[in-house]
Amino acid sequence: MASKVMWLVFRVSLTVAGFLVLFALLYPVFFIVLQSFYSKPSLIEDPVKALGMLTIENYVRAVASPEFASAIQMSLLISLLTVLVSVVVITPAAYAFSRFHFKGRDMVLYIYLILSQAGGGFGVVAVIALLMFLLVLSSYGVPAYGWHVLPLIYSAGLVPFQTWLLKSYFDNLPRELDEAAFIDGADWGTIIYRIVLPSSRPAVIIITLFAFMSAWGEFFIANLLRVNTIGAYIYMTAFGERGLQDPSVYAALSLIYAFPIIVIYMVAQRYMGEAYRLGIVKG
Structure with a gap:
């Protein structure tokens, strides 16, 4: 008892x-x-x-700001371009690592693995080095400052991790798909983007999700480059020269900021489960 x-x-x-x-x-x-x-x-x-x-006045005030509308448009543009560049660059790289054996392949994969896990102080040093590099390019007359460089920067940061993810998925695809298309006379671009990529929809949705979230959620580099993304706008609302003037409006902005990511997770959940089931995270 x-x-x-x-x-x-x-x-x-x-x-x-x-x-x-x-x-x-x-x-x-x-x-x-x-x-x-x-x-x-x-x-x-x-x-x-x-x-x-309780009132919805805070949301009305947040959305009514012209700076907010401009920041939303800029973030959407940068996020969509980041997704596009990531898919175009990462897909052939992952396909090459999955299907071909070449000199230095394993070493590059290990370097990718190390870079995908590095963070903390290394990430801060990388940002400083990046800004110094952009300053040098600007001194030579190259337009290295502005919103147009952000999709390239974000995509470059996504390459190591997402290449591993997509490679793991390609490893599970039958090689007969590639071979049959090659025998029919298809070139490598057709094989990758019109045969292999549509057969890898769950994996593509996952890397698209990660690319969008990375670009949408980043504010530190955007703020340093003086690009008015939604993340940088909310950051300046909280920690700008005037400080946090209205916590309620800031809370409303934060929830609006998080809403697209929540919707994306809800829509893509089925594909995420399928990708996990088929072993995308084994890499």
Whole structure:
């Protein structure tokens, strides 16, 4: 009897601990959602009366700003161009690593693996080196500063990780597809983009998702290059020269900022599950 009581107490304790952890994880989300509908400057100042002071005015003010509309358009343009450049560059690279054996292939793959896992201080050094490189190019008259370089920078950062992902998927595709097309007289571009790529829809959707999220969510480099993306705009709203003027508007902007990524995950979830099932993450 005592052992059953102890087991029950243990299970109840684990359940309570689990709910506490869940509350700790979800509390920031609940807070920012409630803050975005709150009519006062700060929810912390008067949380008891918050439910009686909800409004959509903060979203209206956020969307009505001309700078917000310009930032949304710029982010969409950069994100779509990043997706396009990533698919065009990464697909043939992943196909070559999957189908051909050439000198230095394994070494390059290991370098890709190391680069895809590197971060922290290495990432900061890489950004500094990138900015120095852009300054040198600008000194020679090359237009290296502006929004047009961001898709190239973002795509370059995606190459190591996404090449591994797509290569892992190509490894599972039957080589008979390539061979049959080659016998029929198709060139390499036709084989890659019109035969192999449509057969790899889940993998392509995943790398498209990652490319879009990377470009949409990045703000540090965009802010350094003075490009008004939505991430840089929200960052300046929070930490600009004037500081955080209205936490409620900032919360509304943050949720609008996150909304496209949530929608993309919901739409692409079926393909993500299929890609995981077929081994895209084995690399």
